[in-house]
Amino acid sequence: MAIEISRREFVVGATAGLTFAFALDLGRVARAAAQSAGLSPNVWVTINPDDTITIVSAAVEMGQGSMTGMPVVVAEELDADWSKVKVIPPPGNPAYGNPGFGGAQITAGSRTTRSFFTPLRLAGAQARRVLLDAVAAEWNVPVSELSTEPSVIVHQRSGRRISYGDVAKFAKVPAELPKMTPADLKKPAQFRLIGKSLPRVELPDKVVGRAKFGIDAEVPDMIYGAVLRPPIPGSGIDALDDSAARAVPGVIDVIRLPWGVGVVGTGFEAVHKGKAALKVTWKKGARAEGYDTDQLIGEYAAIAATLSKPGLELHKEGDFAQAWATAARTFSAVYVSDHCYHATMEPVNALARVSADGTSCELWAPTQSPGINQLAVAGVLKTTPDKVTVNVMLLGGGFGRKVEQDFVLDAVLLSKATSKPVKVVWSREDDVRNDKMRPLAAQFLQAGIDADGNLSAWRHRIVGASALARLLPPVYERLKGKDEILIEGHEIAYSCRNQLHEYLREDRGYDVGPWRAVGAGYNKFAIESFIDEMAAAQRVDPVAFRLRLLAHDARARRVVEEAARMADWGRKRPGRALGIAFSDAWSNVASVAEVSVDRKSGRIYVHNVWAAVDPGIVISPDNVAAQIEGATIFGVSHALQERITISQGVVQQSNFHDYQILRLADAPDVRVKVISTDNDPTGIGEAGLPPAAPAVANAVAALTGARVRQLPMLPERVLAALRA
Amino acid sequence: MVFILNGRQMDVSAQPDETLLWVLREKLRLTGTKYGCGMAMCGSCTVHLDGQAVRSCVTRMQHVEGKRVTTIEGLSPDGTHPVQKAWLTEQVLQCGYCQSGQIMQAAALLAKTPKPTRAQIVQAMNGNLCRCGTYGRIVRAIERAARGEV
Numbered sequence: 044m045a046i047e048i049s050r051r052e053f054v055v056g057a058t059a060g061l062t063f064a065f066a067l068d069l070g071r072v073a074r075a076a077a078q079s080a081g082l083s084p085n086v087w088v089t090i091n092p093d094d095t096i097t098i099v100s101a102a103v104e105m106g107q108g109s110m111t112g113m114p115v116v117v118a119e120e121l122d123a124d125w126s127k128v129k130v131i132p133p134p135g136n137p138a139y140g141n142p143g144f145g146g147a148q149i150t151a152g153s154r155t156t157r158s159f160f161t162p163l164r165l166a167g168a169q170a171r172r173v174l175l176d177a178v179a180a181e182w183n184v185p186v187s188e189l190s191t192e193p194s195v196i197v198h199q200r201s202g203r204r205i206s207y208g209d210v211a212k213f214a215k216v217p218a219e220l221p222k223m224t225p226a227d228l229k230k231p232a233q234f235r236l237i238g239k240s241l242p243r244v245e246l247p248d249k250v251v252g253r254a255k256f257g258i259d260a261e262v263p264d265m266i267y268g269a270v271l272r273p274p275i276p277g278s279g280i281d282a283l284d285d286s287a288a289r290a291v292p293g294v295i296d297v298i299r300l301p302w303g304v305g306v307v308g309t310g311f312e313a314v315h316k317g318k319a320a321l322k323v324t325w326k327k328g329a330r331a332e333g334y335d336t337d338q339l340i341g342e343y344a345a346i347a348a349t350l351s352k353p354g355l356e357l358h359k360e361g362d363f364a365q366a367w368a369t370a371a372r373t374f375s376a377v378y379v380s381d382h383c384y385h386a387t388m389e390p391v392n393a394l395a396r397v398s399a400d401g402t403s404c405e406l407w408a409p410t411q412s413p414g415i416n417q418l419a420v421a422g423v424l425k426t427t428p429d430k431v432t433v434n435v436m437l438l439g440g441g442f443g444r445k446v447e448q449d450f451v452l453d454a455v456l457l458s459k460a461t462s463k464p465v466k467v468v469w470s471r472e473d474d475v476r477n478d479k480m481r482p483l484a485a486q487f488l489q490a491g492i493d494a495d496g497n498l499s500a501w502r503h504r505i506v507g508a509s510a511l512a513r514l515l516p517p518v519y520e521r522l523k524g525k526d527e528i529l530i531e532g533h534e535i536a537y538s539c540r541n542q543l544h545e546y547l548r549e550d551r552g553y554d555v556g557p558w559r560a561v562g563a564g565y566n567k568f569a570i571e572s573f574i575d576e577m578a579a580a581q582r583v584d585p586v587a588f589r590l591r592l593l594a595h596d597a598r599a600r601r602v603v604e605e606a607a608r609m610a611d612w613g614r615k616r617p618g619r620a621l622g623i624a625f626s627d628a629w630s631n632v633a634s635v636a637e638v639s640v641d642r643k644s645g646r647i648y649v650h651n652v653w654a655a656v657d658p659g660i661v662i663s664p665d666n667v668a669a670q671i672e673g674a675t676i677f678g679v680s681h682a683l684q685e686r687i688t689i690s691q692g693v694v695q696q697s698n699f700h701d702y703q704i705l706r707l708a709d710a711p712d713v714r715v716k717v718i719s720t721d722n723d724p725t726g727i728g729e730a731g732l733p734p735a736a737p738a739v740a741n742a743v744a745a746l747t748g749a750r751v752r753q754l755p756m757l758p759e760r761v762l763a764a765l766r767a
Numbered sequence: 768m769v770f771i772l773n774g775r776q777m778d779v780s781a782q783p784d785e786t787l788l789w790v791l792r793e794k795l796r797l798t799g800t801k802y803g804c805g806m807a808m809c810g811s812c813t814v815h816l817d818g819q820a821v822r823s824c825v826t827r828m829q830h831v832e833g834k835r836v837t838t839i840e841g842l843s844p845d846g847t848h849p850v851q852k853a854w855l856t857e858q859v860l861q862c863g864y865c866q867s868g869q870i871m872q873a874a875a876l877l878a879k880t881p882k883p884t885r886a887q888i889v890q891a892m893n894g895n896l897c898r899c900g901t902y903g904r905i906v907r908a909i910e911r912a913a914r915g916e917v
Binding site: 104105106107108240242243245246247249250251252253254255256258259261310311312386387388389390437438439440441442468470471665666669670672673674675676677680698699700704705706707708710712713 | 785786789792793796797798799800801802803804805806808809811838839840842846851854855858860861862863864865866867870889890892893894895896897898899900901902903904905906
């Protein structure tokens with residue numbers, strides 16, 4: 044995503060049509076919260092007299108490793124002894140806002156490393172300079188004669204040494220902080236920590252069950268809550284009989300909410316039994332009533348291919364129509380993808396404690412958006428964001444689901460109604476049925492090849508609902524409808540002088556949201572499948588074809604070449620075949636999948652995936668590899684079997700028996716090559732996903748000749764393609 | 768209701784049809800065992816009951832009475848069970864939410880089958896979902912623990 048958002052622009056879309064708008068006055072929000080007895084040169088670092096150093100993580104930790112990687116960046120320029128660093132999660136505070144989201148405090152869109160890398164280096168360097176200046180003054184020596192070793196300042200000429208902790212005992216933060224510029228930063232060759240695969244800081248607590256996820260939050264006098272939402276989103280309550288629910292042992296109260304019915308009680312099991320015992324008649328007439336995914340797939344595909352229906356122009360280059368008309372050879376194809384569910388292993392949950400007067404709130408949540416939580420909670424409590432304290436817990440997976448506010452507001456309203464701290468934990472069924480799913484999308488692609496075999500014309504039309512219009516209406520307005528979430532990944536690195544990219548928004552009354560790699564997941568599936576189809580039709584090797592189209596882009600070529608080399612691309616394997624796909628979404632990644640297909644059942648088996656990634660400067664090679672491994676598995680999972688179906692507005696799946704995510708036995712072996720280059724670092728949390736599905740589809744086509752143009756590639760769809 | 772929890776006798780007030788998972792999490796405040804699905808489909812809640820890996824989300828307290836329960840908190844006194852060490856060496860975990868269950872499942876496997884084949888590992892671990900996609904590292908960590916290289 045590349046959304047430019049101003050802080051003042053935030054509007055938080057809650058559930059059930061409630062929308063809260065705010066203008067956040069930063070001047071009134073307190074500065075950093077990480078202060079303690081130690082020396083805090085800036086909001087990121089506190090140097091403690093005992094030589095420990097506290098560094099605030101710039102991002103929440105949901106498995107992506109940022110809670111290690113970002114403090115490493117600070118520690119690198121601070122020249123800190125990493126073994127003495129203690130990392131704490133970011134408090135909800137605009138001081139920790141993400142420059143990649145216009146300063147809003149959100150961890151999403153693979154924008155942490157990319158956006159914070161330089162600011163955090165500068166912050167680390169600044170903290171180091173504050174220490175150096177203090178020692179120079181104390182020892183009465185020029186600061187230029189001082190140098191640092193890990194957590195120690197050294198005066199070479201006199202042989203004097205002092206630890207950072209000892210400096211913190213006397214140093215003061217100057218009224219005016221030293222201004223740092225990139226020229227003050229280390230050269231990559233001087234890095235001691237960046238580029239090493241340092242162990243992740245929070246893992247020791249995770250292997251012993253001590254790590255606290257959102258669901259583990261607890262405060263005295265806490266009670267539990269559950270919320271029943273209508274089966275068809277947006278339906279109001281017509282009649283409610285809560286007598287059976289109130290009779291469930293442990294149920295304390297039943298509370299109507301704007302978007303459903305809350306049950307509070309003494310434990311998870313009690314409140315969910317109570318919820319199940321509610322008898323609600325829902326009003327008819329919700330917009331989502333007619334929402335039917337089986338039908339929509341066809342409708343969206345038809346809209347995509349109806350060229351007389353104009354789309355919003357996303358990108359225009361040269362003259363597509365002219366190039367198409369004069370191409371030596373032309374290609375057209377439609378690709379579609381179903382809705383997907385996030386399936387974070389930790390279902391959404393939150394604990395809220397609203398003050399007795401109802402004007403302030405403390406929140407504990409596994410949240411990707413502490414800054415937005417403050418705005419949303421302030422909105423419902425009619426107070427200001429600084430009255431909302433957000434304790435960021437570890438996230439048991441995020442993938443875009445935990446940027447939402449619905450689960451947080453459940454807890455806040457139930458706490459307000461009961462005057463008690465309330466912890467709301469959605470059941471898995473709640474989590475599946477009330478997800479903000481990845482958009483269902485259709486794509487129509489057209490391409491022309493000129494007489495020399497070059498790609499001369501490219502057109503991409505994307506049809507789907509808008510996530511941005513719901514999440515951030517003013518941003519959607521300002522971007523004039525270019526939903527950067529939905530259209531993500533539509534750009535191509537391939538050389539083509541005549542391009543036209545369009546978005547056709549369909550609003551059918553069902554919420555969609557960001558998902559891991561969101562738009563790039565289905566857009567790259569379409570693009571990379573299509574490229575392969577063109578290669579096959581010309582009888583050109585798919586790797587060679589891509590390399591030719593990437594002749595101008597050495598970094599892109601290198602990952603394609605490397606993935607092909609790793610997979611031993613040219614080697615034939617009986618009963619199996621390879622497929623390749625490339626993605627420039629976030630980072631350059633190429634993946635090669637090795638598959639076999641059971642032609643009777645139509646089932647695809649993905650045996651191996653080889654992936655090469657170039658994320659620029661690599662903070663932790665092992666973590667980059669882990670992210671690409673994981674996103675590849677995630678991508679194969681959604682490519683093969685993940686599908687939410689909605690019939691007459693009702694989600695048809697409810698738990699892991701009917702929404703199956705990939706299990707170990709079906710998971711490919713994934714091998715990753717991390718190519719570190721001297722370029723600014725780019726995101727790696729999502730980058731591994733987009734090439735996974737098209738690599739599989741291309742391998743299936745190479746093996747069987749059958750082209751599956753639909754995600755997921757369910758056995759019946761493979762059979763249909765085999766028969767086609 | 769009396770049972771042995773992580774080596775200590777425990778007397779907890781619970782109904783026979785309450786599930787072990789929520790008794791552990793809410794009444795005994797051992798939150799290392801995670802809720803994932805409530806229907807034994809994901810394995811996040813895996814604990815040992817008399818040494819066997821079971822899904823605590825579907826284990827009723829009536830079946831726990833008088834038995835030995837081990838949770839992630841009690842797998843080893845100081846977090847140095849070979850599986851835990853191997854998990855760190857291989858940096859298996861990403862979000863880590865499913866990993867208490869994965870570790871308990873793996874520990875039960877190795878207790879019974881100290882040198883498992885890859886097929887045995889896959890079979891034993893297939894009921895434990897990991898959304899972050901750490902499966903490859905899980906297998907590598909179990910193989911490492913089995914080799915004693917921790």
